[in-house]
Each structure stands twice: as C-alpha cells, then as structure tokens.
Amino acid sequence: MQRFLLVICACLIGSTLFFSPLNAKAAPKEEEVDSYLKEIGWTRKDLDKYLAFYEVSLDDFKDINHLQDELGTPINEENLLVMLETYDLTKEELEVLLSRFGEKVQDYTFIEDLEIAVDFYMTHEEEVARAEDFLVSMGFEAEEARQIFRHILSLPKDVLAKELERLQGMLDEEPNSVEKVFSLWTEFMEVFRVEADLHVEDGSRVKVSQEVLMQPGWLEGKVVHLDLFDKEGSLLASAVMDEQIVAPSYVQSTGKELIHLGQVGVKMSDELYSNRMPNTSSLYGVGMLAGLGLVVVAGGAMLMLNGARRVRKG
Numbered sequence: 001m002q003r004f005l006l007v008i009c010a011c012l013i014g015s016t017l018f019f020s021p022l023n024a025k026a027a028p029k030e031e032e033v034d035s036y037l038k039e040i041g042w043t044r045k046d047l048d049k050y051l052a053f054y055e056v057s058l059d060d061f062k063d064i065n066h067l068q069d070e071l072g073t074p075i076n077e078e079n080l081l082v083m084l085e086t087y088d089l090t091k092e093e094l095e096v097l098l099s100r101f102g103e104k105v106q107d108y109t110f111i112e113d114l115e116i117a118v119d120f121y122m123t124h125e126e127e128v129a130r131a132e133d134f135l136v137s138m139g140f141e142a143e144e145a146r147q148i149f150r151h152i153l154s155l156p157k158d159v160l161a162k163e164l165e166r167l168q169g170m171l172d173e174e175p176n177s178v179e180k181v182f183s184l185w186t187e188f189m190e191v192f193r194v195e196a197d198l199h200v201e202d203g204s205r206v207k208v209s210q211e212v213l214m215q216p217g218w219l220e221g222k223v224v225h226l227d228l229f230d231k232e233g234s235l236l237a238s239a240v241m242d243e244q245i246v247a248p249s250y251v252q253s254t255g256k257e258l259i260h261l262g263q264v265g266v267k268m269s270d271e272l273y274s275n276r277m278p279n280t281s282s283l284y285g286v287g288m289l290a291g292l293g294l295v296v297v298a299g300g301a302m303l304m305l306n307g308a309r310r311v312r313k314g
Contacts, residue, residue: 032064040074040109053154072110079111087118097121100129120271124264131261138254139226139239147236148228152262155193157269163191164262171255175248178214184251188258194236197227219243 037047050071051057061067073079084094097118098104108114121128128149135145152160167187175181189196198208200222208224220243228236244250 026062027059028061028064028067033058033067036064036068042109072112074109075105075111075114080105080114083111083115083118086115087122089118094118097125100125100132120268124267127264127267131257131264134257134261135237139241140237144237144239149261149265151194151230151236152192152265153268155265157266160191160262161266164259164266167191167255168259171252171259175251178246181246181248181251182210182214184255185245188255192258192262193231195229195231197229198241199225199227201225213246219246 033047034044037044042050047058051060058067061070084091089097095104098107098121100121103117105114108117131149132142132145135148136142140148167184170184170187175184185196198213200206200208212218213224222242224241224245225238226241227238230236
C-alpha cells in the first residue's frame with residue numbers, strides 16, 4: 001500500500017511540475033507576433049497600447065494562438081453584414097451611430113469590439129448624448145466634448161466612482177463663498193485629472209491666477225479663455241467663460257452634470273470595456289493547485305497509514 005501511494009505521489013508531483021507556471025509563462029514568439037500584426041495592419045505600439053488598456057501584456061499569453069483567440073476576429077465584409085442584420089442596421093445607420101461618439105467602423109479591428117460598442121451605444125445613446133450636449137453647452141466643440149469623454153473613460157473606474165460620491169457630498173453643501181466655489185472647481189479638476197489654464201486676451205495673452213479671479217467684480221465684462229489639459233500636457237479642449245464660473249448656482253448645476261458625466265464613464269467602463277477584457281488566466285495554475293492538493297492528501301494518507309502500523313506494532 002505504501003509503495004502504491006509513493007507511486008501516486010511521484011506521478012502527481014511530476015504532472016504538477018509539468019503544468020507549472022514555467023510553461024504558463026511562455027509568451028508568443030516575436031516573429032509570430034510580427035507576422036500576425038502585419039496581417040491585421042497593426043504596429044507593435046498599437047498592440048501594446050491595446051493590451052495596456054486592459055491592464056495585461058504580451059507575456060500574459062501562452063502563445064500566438066492564445067493571443068489571437070483573446071483579441072478576437074478581424075472585421076471582414078461577411079461578419080460585418082451578419083452584425084448589421086443582428087442589430088437591424090444599415091451600413092449608413094451604423095456610421096451615423098458611431099459618428100455620434102466620434103468614431104467610425106475603421107476605428108475597430110475586431111468584430112467583437114464593434115458588436116459590444118454598437119450594443120452599448122444603442123442601449124445608452126440618450127445618456128451619452130446628454131453628457132455630450134452638456135459639454136457643448138459649456139462652450140466646447142462637439143469633437144472636444146468627445147475627447148473629454150474619452151479622457152474620462154481612460155480613468156480608473158473604481159477610483160473615479162468613489163471620488164464622484166465624495167464630490168456629490170461636497171455639492172450637497174451650498175458653496176456660499178468664492179473660496180468654496182474655487183475649492184470645488186479644484187476638486188473636480190483633480191478627480192477628472194485635468195489641469196486648467198485660464199487667460200484673457202488683451203492685446204496679448206495674459207494668464208489669470210485664482211487670486212485675481214477671486215477679487216470682487218474683477219470678472220465683470222471680461223471674457224476668460226479656458227484650456228483643459230490632461231496630466232501629460234496634451235490639450236483636451238478650449239472654451240470661453242464669463243463671470244458665471246464663480247456663481248454658486250452655476251457651480252452646483254454644472255457640478256451635478258459633471259458627476260453624471262463621470263458616472264456614465266464609469267458605466268461604460270463596466271459594461272463596454274470590461275466585456276472585452278482578455279482572459280489571460282490559464283488552467284495551468286488551477287491544475288498545479290489541484291495537483292498540490294492531491295499530493296497533500298496522498299501524503300497525509302501515507303502518514304496515517306504509517307501511524308496505524310506503529311499503533312498495531314505497539
């Protein structure tokens with residue numbers, strides 16, 4: 001019996017080592033990746049950017065087949081027509097739908113990505129349109145509004161969701177002073193990870209500080225230009241502001257819409273992008289744990305058998 005259990009343990013340990021993470025960590029071969037990228041018209045930078053969005057890397061895939069399976073099926077005329085029939089759309093209607101979100105079919109490589117986007121846009125078109133219209137009402141161009149929205153989509157959704165709750169609590173208390181108004185604006189800038197450049201055009205570009213804006217009556221009759229940048233310094237959008245930016249009622253109403261905008265972004269991250277998260281988990285890890293568990297069980301059985309024999313001998 002003891003010899004039998006030893007044989008089982010040896011087999012289990014051998015199989016566990018065979019299916020260990022050493023094999024699971026094998027990444028696709030560089031030449032195979034380059035050949036595949038050439039087929040789909042991507043560069044290595046495109047691939048790295050795509051995978052980074054889903055917080056994975058090339059090393060998370062076992063081989064080129066694993067990578068291809070997880071990325072999806074390249075769009076072709078046949079599967080595009082099938083998708084259009086599924087959603088009862090014409091090509092023209094599809095282009096119009098995507099254009100509302102600053103996109104076009106050519107922006108997509110895989111039919112699975114396009115299907116998820118179309119399904120989401122058709123379901124949440126009103127919500128996203130409300131967010132876009134609000135940004136346009138603030139003075140941003142339609143394309144700039146979409147760019148701001150795409151920036152919000154790139155933010156960590158879990159962190160953003162918590163911060164939006166905190167901002168909602170701050171808005172519930174009326175900002176009854178200019179100091180509180182600017183404090184709120186600063187908080188919104190931090191939460192959405194943007195930086196603002198305020199300046200006036202008076203023959204030349206003159207940067208406006210917060211201290212100057214807080215002076216009573218300084219804004220009356222003046223036009224302030226607002227440029228929004230992301231944390232990397234890229235310009236997102238520009239608009240023109242007036243004295244209403246320091247009005248408590250304006251910051252409250254605008255703040256509520258900004259929170260809604262962020263919430264739509266969080267929802268899109270959850271429903272739209274999470275559905276395409278590449279599945280890089282491997283059965284190797286599960287097999288290894290199961291194998292180790294069986295080794296422990298078998299080892300325990302051997303100890304119990306030896307103990308029973310010693311008891312009988314005693």
